[in-house]
Amino acid sequence: GAGVSQTPSNKVTEKGKYVELRCDPISGHTALYWYRQSLGQGPEFLIYFQGTGAADDSGLPNDRFFAVRPEGSVSTLKIQRTERGDSAVYLCASSLNPGTLHYNEQFFGPGTRLTVL
Amino acid sequence: QQQVKQSPQSLIVQKGGISIINCAYENTAFDYFPWYQQFPGKGPALLIAIRPDVSEKKEGRFTISFNKSAKQFSLHIMDSQPGDSATYFCAATGRGSARQLTFGSGTQLTVLP
Numbered sequence: 009g010a011g012v013s014q015t016p017s018n019k020v021t022e023k024g025k026y027v028e029l030r031c032d033p034i035s036g037h038t039a040l041y042w043y044r045q046s047l048g049q050g051p052e053f054l055i056y057f058q059g060t061g062a063a064d065d066s067g068l069p070n071d072r073f074f075a076v077r078p079e080g081s082v083s084t085l086k087i088q089r090t091e092r093g094d095s096a097v098y099l100c101a102s103s104l105n106p107g108t109l110h111y112n113e114q115f116f117g118p119g120t121r122l123t124v125l
Numbered sequence: 126q127q128q129v130k131q132s133p134q135s136l137i138v139q140k141g142g143i144s145i146i147n148c149a150y151e152n153t154a155f156d157y158f159p160w161y162q163q164f165p166g167k168g169p170a171l172l173i174a175i176r177p178d179v180s181e182k183k184e185g186r187f188t189i190s191f192n193k194s195a196k197q198f199s200l201h202i203m204d205s206q207p208g209d210s211a212t213y214f215c216a217a218t219g220r221g222s223a224r225q226l227t228f229g230s231g232t233q234l235t236v237l238p
Contacts, residue, residue, distance in 0.1 A: 012168070041225060050131075050214045050228030051169065064223040099168055103224075111157040111224055116168030 010034070012117035014100050020123045021090055029085040029120045033102030040083050041114060042075055043099040051099050057083060058105070090124045097121050128152050131215050131229025139237050144202040146232045148215035151196065155217040159226070160189065160200050163212045172213070173200070205236045 013032040021027050033040050038059055043051035053067040057077045065075075072090075077083040087094055101114040131148045138144050150158075159174035175182045175189040175198065182189045188201040202209055215229040 039224075043226075048231070050129075050216070050231050051226070053225040053227070056223040056225055064225065067225070101168075111159075111174075111218055113159075113171050114226065116170065118166065118168050 012100055012102050012115055014098075014117040014120050016120060017118065018121045018123075020125065022125050023090060023092060025090050025124075027087050027090055027122065029087075029098050029122070031083045031085070031100030031102075031117060033081060033083070033100070034115055035081075036104070037102035037115075038080070038105045039103045039112070039114075040077060041101040041103075042083070042085050043101065043116075045097040045099055045119065047096070054085070054098075087122075090122075092124045095122055095124045128227050129215060129217050129229040131232060133232060134230070135233045135235070137235045137237065138205050140205065140207060142205050142236075144200075144205045144209070144234055144236070146200045146213055146215070146234075147197065148199065148229050149195075149197045150217050152217070152219060152227075153196070154219035154221075155227075156220055157218050158189070158191065158198050159216050159218075160187075161214045161216060161228075163214065163231075169214060202234075205234075207236045207238050210234055210236050 015030045040057040042054040045051040056064040060080045072088045075085045097119040099119045101116045103114045104112040160172045161169035162172045163169045173187045177193045186203045191198045213232045216226040
């Protein structure tokens with residue numbers, strides 16, 4: 009079956025511009041995560057959705073970052089007034105509903121490489 | 126604060142050799158420890174995972190060793206193959222509704238033919 013897809017695969021923008029990154033999770037996965045992976049580093053958690061609501065946005069670095077998931081499936085990560093330090097690969101992952109006592113595997117998309125000039 | 130420390134940063138082994146990657150964690154609330162494999166241009170993919178109630182888990186050529194008292198765990202790749210050349214990340218997740226992953230910084234493994 010289809011995995012997690014992300015578009016675009018690459019995005020080049022200029023400092024100060026607004027960008028949107030899209031994630032299509034695996035069908036039936038209620039949990040959706042966004043991570044950011046800087047060059048040579050492991051992914052860092054940004055935000056978690058359970059259904060339509062952002063259940064945990066503690067990883068968002070500042071208020072320029074925002075994400076939505078209006079219908080509980082596709083999610084969009086939005087970055088305002090981009091800065092050069094925002095350049096990274098943005099990864100999306102989805103899973104079945106995670107439980108507090110157990111872990112459901114997160115399946116990652118290929119990521120969107122964002123370059124801010 | 127880096128909650129999961131990973132070493133080495135890079136590793137070169139000969140085909141057929143054993144690759145060993147080590148990780149240490151600080152947060153005692155972590156209760157699930159997966160390893161991910163990432164090829165260039167791809168997202169991380171789950172390789173193998175362990176819970177702290179066991180000391181070792183083996184799947185094919187891949188083994189995780191876990192030392193709860195030392196808060197350390199390691200990945201062993203037996204009979205390493207050139208196709209294993211990739212970046213490996215250890216990770217951890219703890220009790221909580223989000224179950225987000227905390228990743229180590231990664232190890233770039235190169236297996237020479």
